[in-house]
Amino acid sequence: MEEQKSRVAIIAAHGTLDAAYPPLILATAAVAMDMEAAIFFTFFGLNIVKKGMADKLKVAPIANPAMPMSIPNIIGMLPGMTSIATGMMNSWMKKANVAKLSELMDIAAESGVKLIACQMTMDVMGIKREQLIDSVEVGGAATFLEFASRNAITLTF
């Protein structure tokens, strides 16, 4: 342990706006604290590293009674409500000076966070390497477990 830096190994399995922030915030905070960090984008989380998608992620306005702008599901499911909820969350983030997801992704890549796209998910969803942002590498469960098995804080979002 003395010779091995602390690590943070994160699985991003959901591709919504609210689920994409914590992995990127924690990973960039970790490298700022001189830890190593990796994010494994799998299942719906693969969405986050598709080219041009980071700033288009949405938040679901239904099935979440803990949302600050709580609205009945019968209203939330109406067309347009996903955009409205997403717009509100983005404006709150901006007002609080939180970086956009694309910016956090750039900061993560530049500061050495290992970004891993799940090979199996790519196969299942028919997604090709060129559809993903350049800064990701492609790997599998073993790639993640190998990284996570050495002195790592492991988190799932």
Add this chain to the structure above:
Amino acid sequence: MEEQKSRVAIIAAHGTLDAAYPPLILATAAVAMDMEAAIFFTFFGLNIVKKGMADKLKVAPIANPAMPMSIPNIIGMLPGMTSIATGMMNSWMKKANVAKLSELMDIAAESGVKLIACQMTMDVMGIKREQLIDSVEVGGAATFLEFASRNAITLTF
């Protein structure tokens, strides 16, 4: 490891009834096993530590085909269904002698579980310290990572 107690470091990122129970149950179980424990309340999870909210959390009756009282989404989205699903879950918990969330929160605080409210989420959602229960402290990603980096079981809900 001999000198450092085992720890449990939990992120509570969702504020629904079903997502609030596991962090509190695991953290209180951990301290009973002579481990140290912390819960970091972030994003929608901040809801759990708002004053008076613990026993008002709700469960979503839609978008969860694994619910025991499975109902079609078209029914679940009707007004009143969130209350009905929440009432059912609370009554099951009570019948099985599971403590209410407010009671678990008190047990957690009294037994030394570190309860941390996410500063960034407070900024983003415009929530002030006085709106949160007294037993939480306010901290950031670094506070959590610092705690989690020493011999900790790290979990996310």
Add this chain to the structure above:
Amino acid sequence: MEEQKSRVAIIAAHGTLDAAYPPLILATAAVAMDMEAAIFFTFFGLNIVKKGMADKLKVAPIANPAMPMSIPNIIGMLPGMTSIATGMMNSWMKKANVAKLSELMDIAAESGVKLIACQMTMDVMGIKREQLIDSVEVGGAATFLEFASRNAITLTF
């Protein structure tokens, strides 16, 4: 650490098709890498280890704007849409040669993955031992924490 194998300790708290795959894929990958693995099935995740349920799990067609087959919530909540979304996901899995969940569960059990059903959830939901598949054992939060406290990658789905 030299004498202790690396471990993967996973909590499966959701019982949807998409939430059931990652624990089983990661646990079976871990044992293939000569690690030890355990999955703790709790809350809605208990659903996964009910007899005959593994291949009947469903994916929710609503409240997930990151789904590859993105449909408006107002359409997704219509009767029959859960089946359609589930059928699509299953067919993609099959096309990519990913094993069915029941097969993964058998592989997990045979390769020594410890499958633990949460006692408290059984009490709360009124589920009896004989309703669960034979390969699970019944345990509590302490059983999980005990396993997870020794050199483990800990993940939650």
